[in-house]
Each structure stands twice: as structure tokens, then as C-alpha cells.
Amino acid sequence: MIKGTRNILAAAALLAWALSSQAYAQGAQGCILLKSTAEIVKEVVDAKGVKTVTMVPAEKVVPGVEVTWTVTANNVCKQPSEKVTINNAVPAHMSYVASSAFGAGSDITFSLDGKTFGGPAQLTVTENGAARPAHADEYKHIRWVFKDPLAPGASAVARFRAVLN
Amino acid sequence: MSFSFKQFKRASAACVALGSLIVSGQTLAGGTIPGQSVDNIASVNYSVGGVPQTVIRSAPGAGNSTPGAGFGSNTSFVVDRKVDLYVQEVSGNATSPVSPGSVNQVTTFFIRNDGNDIQGVNLTAASVAGTLFTHNGTVVMTNIRYFVESTAAATGAACQTPVAPAQPGGMQFTLGTDTATTIPTLAADSCTWVYVVADTPVTALNSTWANVELTAIARVPVTLAALVANTGADNITGIDVVFADPAATVTDRDQYAIVTAAFTVIKGHTVIDDFVSPSNYKPIPGARVEYILTLTNNGGAVADTVSIADALPIQTLFFPTSYNAGASNVSVTVGATTTFCIAEPGPADGNGDGCFLTTASGVTTLTVRNPAIAPVPAAGSVVVRFRVTIQ
Numbered sequence: 001m002i003k004g005t006r007n008i009l010a011a012a013a014l015l016a017w018a019l020s021s022q023a024y025a026q027g028a029q030g031c032i033l034l035k036s037t038a039e040i041v042k043e044v045v046d047a048k049g050v051k052t053v054t055m056v057p058a059e060k061v062v063p064g065v066e067v068t069w070t071v072t073a074n075n076v077c078k079q080p081s082e083k084v085t086i087n088n089a090v091p092a093h094m095s096y097v098a099s100s101a102f103g104a105g106s107d108i109t110f111s112l113d114g115k116t117f118g119g120p121a122q123l124t125v126t127e128n129g130a131a132r133p134a135h136a137d138e139y140k141h142i143r144w145v146f147k148d149p150l151a152p153g154a155s156a157v158a159r160f161r162a163v164l165n
Numbered sequence: 166m167s168f169s170f171k172q173f174k175r176a177s178a179a180c181v182a183l184g185s186l187i188v189s190g191q192t193l194a195g196g197t198i199p200g201q202s203v204d205n206i207a208s209v210n211y212s213v214g215g216v217p218q219t220v221i222r223s224a225p226g227a228g229n230s231t232p233g234a235g236f237g238s239n240t241s242f243v244v245d246r247k248v249d250l251y252v253q254e255v256s257g258n259a260t261s262p263v264s265p266g267s268v269n270q271v272t273t274f275f276i277r278n279d280g281n282d283i284q285g286v287n288l289t290a291a292s293v294a295g296t297l298f299t300h301n302g303t304v305v306m307t308n309i310r311y312f313v314e315s316t317a318a319a320t321g322a323a324c325q326t327p328v329a330p331a332q333p334g335g336m337q338f339t340l341g342t343d344t345a346t347t348i349p350t351l352a353a354d355s356c357t358w359v360y361v362v363a364d365t366p367v368t369a370l371n372s373t374w375a376n377v378e379l380t381a382i383a384r385v386p387v388t389l390a391a392l393v394a395n396t397g398a399d400n401i402t403g404i405d406v407v408f409a410d411p412a413a414t415v416t417d418r419d420q421y422a423i424v425t426a427a428f429t430v431i432k433g434h435t436v437i438d439d440f441v442s443p444s445n446y447k448p449i450p451g452a453r454v455e456y457i458l459t460l461t462n463n464g465g466a467v468a469d470t471v472s473i474a475d476a477l478p479i480q481t482l483f484f485p486t487s488y489n490a491g492a493s494n495v496s497v498t499v500g501a502t503t504t505f506c507i508a509e510p511g512p513a514d515g516n517g518d519g520c521f522l523t524t525a526s527g528v529t530t531l532t533v534r535n536p537a538i539a540p541v542p543a544a545g546s547v548v549v550r551f552r553v554t555i556q
Contacts, residue, residue, distance in 0.1 A: 035227070067203075
């Protein structure tokens with residue numbers, strides 16, 4: 001393709017995107033299909049005595065059990081989604097498990113109050129008049145900021161574990 | 166010669182007084198109650214073509230793509246019932262000392278409900294062999310019983326370490342007051358104490374040990390019916406019962422240390438005078454011989470009633486005026502203290518000082534007993550001296 005044609009095509013594409021982005025209004029379908037699952041680790045021993053570890057939907061959950069929460073953001077549009085940011089509060093009755101948050105291609109931060117987010121080194125708590133680093137079980141919110149745009153049809157995954165109090 | 170002894174009865178040790186527990190603003194989690202729904206909803210913010218889009222919230226299953234804070238739904242699960250009992254013997258050591266033949270000897274166990282719901286508890290106790298606290302339990306206690314502390318169960322901080330499993334100050338087993346043998350209800354995070362009470366075989370030897378094991382089984386509250394765990398598919402809408410321990414059963418062991426006095430005896434003699442030789446006296450007729458009986462308590466407990474009966478050799482005659490210018494004829498030394506008594510001819514101890522002679526079939530026996538012999542401590546000894554004339 002000659003260079004001039006590419007530019008025209010690129011401009012046309014940009015225009016089409018700009019027009020289509022204005023079409024997103026309250027109530028219409030968005031571009032992200034967001035799923036959340038709760039799973040626990042299950043060890044299964046087969047007839048030969050071979051042990052397999054699988055993830056199953058959370059069941060028979062009692063205090064002390066760790067639940068893995070997975071949020072999947074799937075781009076269901078024909079345009080890339082940019083600045084994809086997933087927010088998940090640590091559920092009530094649960095405590096975040098230190099270092100369990102994961103999300104390929106994302107920067108992960110935490111918050112104690114839902115307003116200020118930071119890495120573990122930035123989160124402090126005042127106890128008996130002295131400041132100390134916040135414990136993981138004091139984190140209340142988790143945020144994943146994905147660095148690259150999410151291509152059409154692609155999925156971004158955010159995951160963390162929390163233990164039932 | 167023969168002898169016997171009894172031990173002092175030991176009073177039960179007073180329980181350690183409780184120090185105050187300081188909790189710096191922490192609340193102890195009770196364990197989320199069964200039936201509680203745990204809900205989670207995530208959200209995503211994003212832009213398209215540089216234009217920020219309306220937030221989208223998550224949903225379980227197929228997910229949600231309808232923007233707006235009013236859309237999406239919780240991903241949830243319901244908390245199930247965790248059945249989890251904790252049992253631990255209290256002292257970290259054997260109950261000691263326990264003397265042979267002693268009854269109602271107590272070992273104490275701590276029990277706590279670590280589950281998230283109220284439970285009933287059934288109990289059993291039995292003798293068990295094996296090594297505990299570095300000692301092999303070879304003795305079998307008899308008449309093993311178990312009783313629950315009658316004071317209301319404690320809860321929360323009072324049931325957690327560093328306080329538990331020690332009992333609150335002054336709390337101890339009281340026969341006739343602590344009589345329950347089951348715990349009909351024990352709330353989550355609550356605790357109480359269970360006593361195993363047993364009798365010591367009279368034949369048990371010094372430096373031996375007896376083990377007992379307490380078994381606690383979680384049961385339906387109040388009725389104490391059997392509990393059934395839901396091991397099949399998850400009951401999504403209802404509460405499943407999950408056992409933290411196999412068969413909802415936990416055990417722990419405790420030990421009794423049997424301690425008693427245990428004597429070795431050495432009998433010696435010296436010829437005091439033969440009234441013929443200037444020295445190196447010989448045991449000839451007419452000679453005066455002093456017998457020395459040394460009894461050493463190699464056991465671990467004081468012997469409080471030592472009784473000695475020594476048959477004099479047939480060829481000898483008890484000499485009645487050996488000590489204190491003839492006023493006494495038996496010398497008794499316990500530790501550094503020497504006392505005297507008068508062994509008069511029997512058949513009984515006429516002067517009540519603990520020493521007397523009896524004769525049967527031509528054999529004269531000297532008996533020395535309470536109150537002539539003071540209690541002999543562990544590692545202590547009693548030395549009895551008396552004199553005879555060789556016929």
C-alpha cells in the first residue's frame with residue numbers, strides 16, 4: 001500500500017473510532033464483560049492414589065479457609081479498551097492474604113480507606129500513637145491498573161486470595 | 166526384721182493466680198457464623214478512543230457488561246458450620262506426687278470450641294500406655310472417672326493463650342460439686358475444664374507413672390445426638406457441617422507420677438564389751454553387743470509412720486538399761502536428732518512411747534514405731550540402736 005493511502009485509511013479509522021466511542025451511552029452495552037468467581041483449592045486423590053490439586057467453586061467454606069477471587073475483564077467490542085482498571089474491595093468477613101494479588105501486565109496497589117492507594121511500603125497505620133506498616137489483613141481495597149490497552153476479544157485477569165474470618 | 170511405713174497425705178497444690186491480660190484494641194474473631202453470606206462485586210473503569218467509559222460491575226457466571234452502578238451482581242458463598250474442638254492437658258507435666266493407694270487423684274484438661282457455632286460435647290477417659298513427659302506410663306489407674314468443671318464456661322480472651330490452658334486462680338476439682346460428665350452446650354470461642362479423676366493402685370512402686378487419655382467428641386447441642394458431616398455436594402442454600410477433625414473427635418493425654426518412700430536396710434553390730442578382754446572384744450557368752458539398724462529412704466516421698474520389728478537372735482537377751490544411765494534402752498536417730506525410748510516387755514506398748522518387746526515361741530521381738538520414729542524424709546535415714554547380752 002502506498003504511504004498516502006495508509007494515512008487516509010488511518011484517518012478514516014480514527015474518525016470511525018471517535019464516532020463509535022460517542023455512541024456509548026448509559027444503559028447500552030459496555031465494552032467489558034466483567035466476571036467474578038470465588039474458588040477454593042481442592043485436593044483430589046484418584047483410584048491410583050495420585051493427588052491432583054484443582055480449583056473448584058467455593059463450597060463448604062468455613063472460617064480459616066482461603067478463597068481465590070478472580071475477576072476477568074473481557075473486551076467484547078471491536079475497539080481496544082484503554083486504561084483498564086479493576087477495583088475490588090476485600091469482601092466483608094474476609095482478610096486479604098499477603099502477596100496474593102496477581103494480574104499480568106498490571107500495577108497493583110492497595111488501600112485502607114478506599115481513597116488513598118499505594119504499595120505495601122506506603123500504607124501505614126497508627127497504633128498506640130506510633131505509625132507502623134499496615135498488615136495485609138488490614139487492606140480493604142485492591143486496584144489493578146493494566147498498562148497496555150486490552151485488544152478486542154482479549155481478557156485481562158485480576159486475582160487475589162482472602163481467608164474467611 | 167520387718168518394717169512398714171506410710172506417707173504424709175499431700176494437700177492439692179493451689180492453682181496459679183491469673184495475671185491480667187492486655188489486648189491492644191484487638192477483637193478476637195468469633196469465626197464468621199454459619200449462614201452468613203459473603204458477597205463480592207468488582208468494578209472496571211476503562212476508556213475507548215481516549216474517552217472514559219461508564220463503570221461496569223462484575224457478576225458471577227456469564228458476567229455482566231451493562232454499564233452503570235446499578236448493574237452487575239454479587240458473587241457470593243454461604244459460610245458453613247465448622248466443628249472444631251480443642252483439648253489440651255493443663256500443666257505440661259504429670260500430676261505429682263501420687264502415692265500408692267491414694268484415691269481421687271486429678272489430672273486437668275482444657276477444652277475449647279474453635280468452631281464457628283455452638284456444640285455439645287461427649288467425653289470419655291481411659292488408661293493408655295506409652296511415653297509422656299519423657300516417662301513411660303506402666304501403671305494403670307483404677308476407677309477412672311471424668312467430670313466437667315461446674316463453673317460457667319469462659320469465653321473470648323480468657324480462652325486464648327497466653328492465659329489458656331491454665332485455670333483461673335482458685336478453680337480446682339471439687340468432688341461432689343463438679344459432677345457433670347458431658348457438656349450439653351459450648352458456644353463458639355468458649356472454653357471450660359474437664360477433670361479426669363482416678364485411684365492409684367496400692368501395688369504401684371516409687372518412680373512409676375500412669376497415663377490417662379481424655380477423648381472429646383463434638384455432638385449436637387443439648388441433645389448430644391451424633392453429628393453428621395456433609396461430605397457430599399455443597400448445599401448451596403443451606404448450611405453444611407464441616408469437621409475440622411476426623412469424626413469430630415480430639416484427644417489429649419496426661420500423667421500421674423507415683424512417688425513413695427522406699428527403704429533399704431542395713432543391719433550391723435559391734436561388741437561393746439566382753440568383760441574379759443582389755444580391747445578387741447569378742448562375742449562370747451556374757452558379752453554386750455549393740456545392734457545398729459540403718460534404714461535409708463531412697464524413695465521420693467517422706468515416710469511418716471515407720472515401724473520396725475526386729476527378732477533378737479535366740480542366744481541373746483535384750484539389755485534393758487543401755488542408754489542415759491540406764492533410763493532408756495533403744496536409741497533412735499532421724500537425721501541429726503537422736504531420741505530414746507524404753508522397750509518394756511509387752512504384750513503391748515504399756516508406756517506408749519513406741520517401743521516394746523514381745524515374746525512368742527521363745528523368740529523375743531523388739532518393736533520400734535510411732536511415736537518413737539519421727540517422719541523420715543526422702544534421702545533421709547533412721548538409725549535404731551539397742552543392746553543385748555550374749556547368753
